[in-house]
Amino acid sequence: MKRECVNVLLIDDDADDYLITESLLADVKNPRLYFKVDWCSDYHEAIQAFHKDSYDVYLMDYHMGRYNGLDILKEALALGVQKPIIMLTGLGDVEIDTKAIQAGAADYLVKGQFSEDLLERSIRHAMERSQMQRALKESEERYALAAKGANDGLWDWKLSTDEIYFSSRWKAMLGFAELELENKLETWLSRIHPDDINWVQDALDRHLKGESNQLEIEYRMLAQDGQYRRMLARGLAVRNASGTAYRMTGWQTDLSTRVASYDALTSLPNRSLFFERLNRAVERKKWEDQFSYAVFFLDLDSFKMVNDSLGHAMGDALLLEVSARLEHSLRASDSFIRFKHESLSSSTVARFGGDEFAILLEGIHDHEAACKVAERIQQSLSQPFYLEGQQLFTSASIGIAIGQEKYHCVEDILRDSDIAMYSAKANGKARHAVFDAGMHGRIKVRLALETDLRSALAKQELKLYYQPIVELESSKLVGFEALIRWQHPEKGLISPDAFIPIAEETGLIIPIGLWVIEEAASQLKTWHAKHPHSKDLSVSVNLSSKQLAKHQLFDDIVNILSRTGLDPKFLNFEVTESTMLEHADIAKSTLEQVRSLGCRVKIDDFGTGYSSLSRLHSMPLDVLKIDRSFVMNFLDGSENAGIVETIIRLAQTLKLEVVAEGIETHDQLLRLRALGCRLGQGYLFASPKEVKLIEQLLSSDSFAMQVFSKV
Numbered sequence: 001m002k003r004e005c006v007n008v009l010l011i012d013d014d015a016d017d018y019l020i021t022e023s024l025l026a027d028v029k030n031p032r033l034y035f036k037v038d039w040c041s042d043y044h045e046a047i048q049a050f051h052k053d054s055y056d057v058y059l060m061d062y063h064m065g066r067y068n069g070l071d072i073l074k075e076a077l078a079l080g081v082q083k084p085i086i087m088l089t090g091l092g093d094v095e096i097d098t099k100a101i102q103a104g105a106a107d108y109l110v111k112g113q114f115s116e117d118l119l120e121r122s123i124r125h126a127m128e129r130s131q132m133q134r135a136l137k138e139s140e141e142r143y144a145l146a147a148k149g150a151n152d153g154l155w156d157w158k159l160s161t162d163e164i165y166f167s168s169r170w171k172a173m174l175g176f177a178e179l180e181l182e183n184k185l186e187t188w189l190s191r192i193h194p195d196d197i198n199w200v201q202d203a204l205d206r207h208l209k210g211e212s213n214q215l216e217i218e219y220r221m222l223a224q225d226g227q228y229r230r231m232l233a234r235g236l237a238v239r240n241a242s243g244t245a246y247r248m249t250g251w252q253t254d255l256s257t258r259v260a261s262y263d264a265l266t267s268l269p270n271r272s273l274f275f276e277r278l279n280r281a282v283e284r285k286k287w288e289d290q291f292s293y294a295v296f297f298l299d300l301d302s303f304k305m306v307n308d309s310l311g312h313a314m315g316d317a318l319l320l321e322v323s324a325r326l327e328h329s330l331r332a333s334d335s336f337i338r339f340k341h342e343s344l345s346s347s348t349v350a351r352f353g354g355d356e357f358a359i360l361l362e363g364i365h366d367h368e369a370a371c372k373v374a375e376r377i378q379q380s381l382s383q384p385f386y387l388e389g390q391q392l393f394t395s396a397s398i399g400i401a402i403g404q405e406k407y408h409c410v411e412d413i414l415r416d417s418d419i420a421m422y423s424a425k426a427n428g429k430a431r432h433a434v435f436d437a438g439m440h441g442r443i444k445v446r447l448a449l450e451t452d453l454r455s456a457l458a459k460q461e462l463k464l465y466y467q468p469i470v471e472l473e474s475s476k477l478v479g480f481e482a483l484i485r486w487q488h489p490e491k492g493l494i495s496p497d498a499f500i501p502i503a504e505e506t507g508l509i510i511p512i513g514l515w516v517i518e519e520a521a522s523q524l525k526t527w528h529a530k531h532p533h534s535k536d537l538s539v540s541v542n543l544s545s546k547q548l549a550k551h552q553l554f555d556d557i558v559n560i561l562s563r564t565g566l567d568p569k570f571l572n573f574e575v576t577e578s579t580m581l582e583h584a585d586i587a588k589s590t591l592e593q594v595r596s597l598g599c600r601v602k603i604d605d606f607g608t609g610y611s612s613l614s615r616l617h618s619m620p621l622d623v624l625k626i627d628r629s630f631v632m633n634f635l636d637g638s639e640n641a642g643i644v645e646t647i648i649r650l651a652q653t654l655k656l657e658v659v660a661e662g663i664e665t666h667d668q669l670l671r672l673r674a675l676g677c678r679l680g681q682g683y684l685f686a687s688p689k690e691v692k693l694i695e696q697l698l699s700s701d702s703f704a705m706q707v708f709s710k711v
């Protein structure tokens, strides 16, 4: 091992002492250090050396001719000497020893009474202490400066006694006068909000144990007026040579006064403060590979509905409650993350405005940890909210981007978390998604589709296909289900499953849905007029839940019927089980009104949801459509056979008509007939067809027999 050289200057007017000291230090057996001793014998030389301050340690004789060691020591310190000065005294100079230490000497040794070991140890310890002291002094100066600038309150905590010095500014921030609060740790901790105290205590412990580079923590603190103020504390532990902290100093900032950084409603950090903190994380990741963080972008799924239907005051109350739950679940997650990865973490929950929140979480290394946190958040939001005597439910879509060196700026990582959020929403809400490289492309495709869809109606790219519905016993045509298609100029024919969800999310489903009703009604009216034997045929139109949630729907239907002149009894509406239950009240009243006109209501995809029979019974219904998943494989002895049979019996009990969807084989047909199912549709008879083909069918005299003779 390479030994380090310690440069020692002996200031002594006695040449013998120099020889003794040099030979003592030459004998030192320290595997890490060796000593090189220079000697100066007069006052002026010593002062020159202090000016340069190029030695590691000074040994100074107390008796320097006509100068006394104490005066030289004071002069040296006034010159700004940073290195330790050890005083060498003669026998019996006891008071001098004490004075020397008080004046700032690092140590004192009695001449003639020290061995090489003692001398070596004294030098080594003096050097260690003096570095430490310099660091402390620097940090104190830093804090004092920062505190002056930021108008913050200082604190200085002595760990052995739990005494804390609080500056007058610290107390004033809480509304107390200089002498009012006791200088005890308890004074601080007892005023911290009960929901924040564990988190604060934890952060303090971690910093004291050396698990974090500095303390930086936000919490709410009780002020004299009984209000909680949001505070930020920063601090640094001072440690001894073995790394044990014995003191911690820092400052506290009153964040509630920094209005520009906090959201007025929730008091959470706002977008600009979030940007500031995220920026720190992005920059830190660039030079500290081990550092890890993630950004969560969160959007409530049904907030607009709460705001629109229950009013803004309720909306605000919900946002407040959501922010509290977010903070709470992150603090819970925080300990989980640390436990798992043995690293530190801190978090910022910010409100970006509206129902958008962003979270910066440090200590997240991978997808698994991020998803665990997202699940925790979702779990906490899934519990009912009790606001002003009402019970409410909400959920959130969460997009996650994991911090990487490649993120050059805040905007990059936020964009990715936003894309991930969008993807989570597109996959069906109340979900979370972690950003991946392919997501960008997929979202671009989807966004392009969304843009195109906005003009599809005006450009007449939407079309209705009609799928025949037949009487199973006779194969006679009884009507059609109108199914939408999008004839995209570049992408070709797009199926409703690929664009109806987008239409629902963007609200485009409202104009599109109305167009479908009007188009189907006028088409049927035309066929009735053109083909006399088709005058009993009906048409079914699918309704989305978004349409049903609008009070306007009934009036629109009335208008369409009057414009087209179609008898309402030929117009059927299909509503899925989940739609029916999602907006049960409004769905029920609208569908009742629609039925009172003479239209019929069908429950679509029956069996896939979880309708309770009692609720179904109270719904305004005429027809049950058995979902094709049951029909498709109900012959193979699986439980589907039983389900189909049960649905048919249920319908008979409730006096409902039954239509089986997705009949593809002759065997399925025979079985359904045997079970007493009267109506059906499926590829066995005909797939959904465009108008031209349906017209060909209707033009033939015995159309039913011709087309469906094979069955």
Ligand code: C2E
Pocket: 467, 482, 483, 484, 495, 496, 497, 500, 513, 516, 542, 543, 544, 574, 604, 605, 628, 661, 662, 663, 664, 681, 682, 683, 684, 687, 688
């Ligand atoms: P849906 O209402 O359950 O429609 C039945 C779907 O099953 C149609 O798919 C139809 O083409 C398909 N199908 C019919 N017979 C068979 C068969 O024998 N085998 C198989 N494998 N499939 C069969 P499509 O046309 O792709 O429509 C999908 C869904 O899109 C519809 O399910 C409906 O929920 C929705 N949809 C279609 N048009 C509209 C519309 O105008 N408005 C709204 N809101 N939703 C629509």
Ligand code: MG
Pocket: 481, 542, 574, 604
């Ligand atoms: Mg349908």
Ligand code: MG
Pocket: 604, 605, 625, 627, 628, 661
């Ligand atoms: Mg269906």
